[in-house]
Amino acid sequence: MAKPEQQATVTTTVDRLIHEPARLAIMTNLFVVESANATYLLQQTGLTWGNLGSHLIKLEEAGYVDVVKGYNGRKPETTVSLTDKGRDALLGYRGQLLEALAPLAGD
Amino acid sequence: MTMGLTDLKTLERDAFRKFYDDGIFDVYVGTMLITMGVAAVVADRMGSEGLSMLLTLGLAVAITVPLLLWRRHLLRSRLGEFKPGPARRRKISRTRLVLFGSVLLGVLAFAVATIAFQSESSVDVAGLLIPLLWFANSMIVFGAMAYLLDVPRFYVHGVIIGLATPILIWPDVLWDVRVPPWLAFGGPGLVVAAVGFYKLRAFLRDYPVLETEVAADGEA
Numbered sequence: 001m002a003k004p005e006q007q008a009t010v011t012t013t014v015d016r017l018i019h020e021p022a023r024l025a026i027m028t029n030l031f032v033v034e035s036a037n038a039t040y041l042l043q044q045t046g047l048t049w050g051n052l053g054s055h056l057i058k059l060e061e062a063g064y065v066d067v068v069k070g071y072n073g074r075k076p077e078t079t080v081s082l083t084d085k086g087r088d089a090l091l092g093y094r095g096q097l098l099e100a101l102a103p104l105a106g107d
Numbered sequence: 108m109t110m111g112l113t114d115l116k117t118l119e120r121d122a123f124r125k126f127y128d129d130g131i132f133d134v135y136v137g138t139m140l141i142t143m144g145v146a147a148v149v150a151d152r153m154g155s156e157g158l159s160m161l162l163t164l165g166l167a168v169a170i171t172v173p174l175l176l177w178r179r180h181l182l183r184s185r186l187g188e189f190k191p192g193p194a195r196r197r198k199i200s201r202t203r204l205v206l207f208g209s210v211l212l213g214v215l216a217f218a219v220a221t222i223a224f225q226s227e228s229s230v231d232v233a234g235l236l237i238p239l240l241w242f243a244n245s246m247i248v249f250g251a252m253a254y255l256l257d258v259p260r261f262y263v264h265g266v267i268i269g270l271a272t273p274i275l276i277w278p279d280v281l282w283d284v285r286v287p288p289w290l291a292f293g294g295p296g297l298v299v300a301a302v303g304f305y306k307l308r309a310f311l312r313d314y315p316v317l318e319t320e321v322a323a324d325g326e327a
């Protein structure tokens with residue numbers, strides 16, 4: 001089991017905005033597509049509308065996602081895509097996590 | 108919340124594959140085969156190829172349009188919509204290329220049939236070749252769809268559908284046994300459509316209609 005100071009190091013060196021499981025799910029799902037509507041993200045992540053909305057606001061504020069509100073016919077539709085900054089951030093997060101967890105593998 | 112540890116390639120593949128879990132494409136293909144069987148019976152009974160072709164075309168339109176409209180609604184309300192990434196777009200383009208190639212193969216089969224039937228001694232050659240071309244075409248089309256769209260059951264569909272013409276023609280050519288067209292086309296068609304209906308039932312059970320998005324001003 002990791003010592004408390006090791007745990008603290010892991011959580012301080014990784015991007016905590018992405019580290020949250022719901023936001024990580026949103027980011028990874030957006031990473032593999034060009035864009036998706038909110039219903040797609042809802043289905044893929046299993047979040048509720050309220051949770052999805054609040055996490056998207058945080059990701060949008062950080063510049064990680066682009067949120068476009070529009071209409072599909074008469075129905076409101078939100079389309080979300082990962083920005084270049086978001087893409088880089090997710091790749092960076094992966095590197096940070098690998099680096100932070102490397103000592104556990106005895107490297 | 109779904110947060111399994113999975114690699115991004117698998118995540119993308121599974122997400123894309125869901126859009127073929129509805130089984131409507133299977134129902135569509137199966138129904139088209141059954142339609143071909145029905146059209147063959149009509150042509151046989153009424154002695155009119157023209158009427159048979161008209162019937163096939165009419166049934167095809169009557170089946171295709173409502174199914175496709177329903178499929179669009181079904182997928183949108185339960186899975187949402189997405190624009191695929193570059194890798195998936197390349198795969199979709201390749202699938203279209205293969206489908207175009209299969210049309211060329213169909214034209215080739217038609218040419219072979221025409222030439223073979225014109226020469227007196229080659230009726231059996233056509234009888235042996237056309238089913239082979241049909242089978243090859245079916246395997247190319249459905250094999251490519253299975254591989255490029257990551258939907259493995261289409262391999263099986265390729266084999267089942269590919270057997271329709273050999274079942275119809277080879278017994279007649281080799282052993283003088285006539286298999287009715289409704290059976291040769293309808294049998295495989297029924298199997299594929301049944302798979303589709305089974306998938307559709309599972310899809311309706313596993314993917315409920317999601318809540319409608321609400322606009323900021325509260326308008327649904």
